[in-house]
Amino acid sequence: MKILWTDFLHLFFPDCCYGCQGILLSGEKKICTTCRANLPFTNFHKINPQENPICQKFYGKMPIRYGLAFLKFTKSGKVQRMLHQIKYQNKPELAEMLGEWYSSELNNSELKNQFDVVVPVPLHPKKLKIRGYNQSEYFGKGLASYLQSHFEPSALIRNTATETQTKKSRWERWENVSRVFEVQKPETIKNKHILLVDDVITTGSTLEACGKALLEAEALSVSVAAIAMA
Numbered sequence: 377m378k379i380l381w382t383d384f385l386h387l388f389f390p391d392c393c394y395g396c397q398g399i400l401l402s403g404e405k406k407i408c409t410t411c412r413a414n415l416p417f418t419n420f421h422k423i424n425p426q427e428n429p430i431c432q433k434f435y436g437k438m439p440i441r442y443g444l445a446f447l448k449f450t451k452s453g454k455v456q457r458m459l460h461q462i463k464y465q466n467k468p469e470l471a472e473m474l475g476e477w478y479s480s481e482l483n484n485s486e487l488k489n490q491f492d493v494v495v496p497v498p499l500h501p502k503k504l505k506i507r508g509y510n511q512s513e514y515f516g517k518g519l520a521s522y523l524q525s526h527f528e529p530s531a532l533i534r535n536t537a538t539e540t541q542t543k544k545s546r547w548e549r550w551e552n553v554s555r556v557f558e559v560q561k562p563e564t565i566k567n568k569h570i571l572l573v574d575d576v577i578t579t580g581s582t583l584e585a586c587g588k589a590l591l592e593a594e595a596l597s598v599s600v601a602a603i604a605m606a
């Protein structure tokens with residue numbers, strides 16, 4: 377396992393800022409005041425859908441109501457550092473804290489009361505076994521807090537039996553991926569506005585597969601939210 381200088385620092389100074397590694401002052405929690413003011417926020421919730429890069433990404437693939445990402449992902453930046461800690465350094469509480477923070481921002485915007493249920497993208501069982509937690513679930517739990525939405529961490533499940541990809545055509549593989557996710561609790565999402573949550577939005581194909589499963593199970597609408605967009 378890669379040991380980073382930051383991990384070493386955290387041994388001696390457990391209360392370092394997750395963004396810049398500076399030592400936190402009393403009253404500061406997890407992220408220092410300077411980072412809180414200067415992180416690369418997307419503010420996608422304040423722009424109209426036609427100009428929203430997430431809505432553009434899903435255009436023609438899957439209808440989404442709102443496209444949200446808290447932060448912009450930049451390589452070797454603070455956001456990458458935070459995501460690394462969330463995914464590989466056993467810091468799921470940071471994902472939950474970012475979810476709560478974003479949730480309070482959204483709750484002070486036009487998006488207040490727009491989501492009935494928060495559903496995280498399920499992690500592959502193998503990864504779950506190694507990591508011990510699903511970071512998207514922690515972010516989703518935080519997001520549901522101020523939005524006062526129901527949190528349904530097990531609404532979706534990931535099928536593993538259908539994932540053998542070898543010797544399949546492109547079409548079959550695509551069909552396969554789209555069947556990887558299944559709604560296991562249809563009663564919790566039927567006729568509801570869903571906020572589907574992942575850690576990072578890259579190609580969007582996982583969110584698309586999950587969103588389609590939710591819409592097939594008669595969700596009223598699907599919006600997507602992530603900690604960061606690449």
Ligand SMILES: [Zn+2]
Binds near residue numbers: 394
């Ligand atoms: Zn900082």
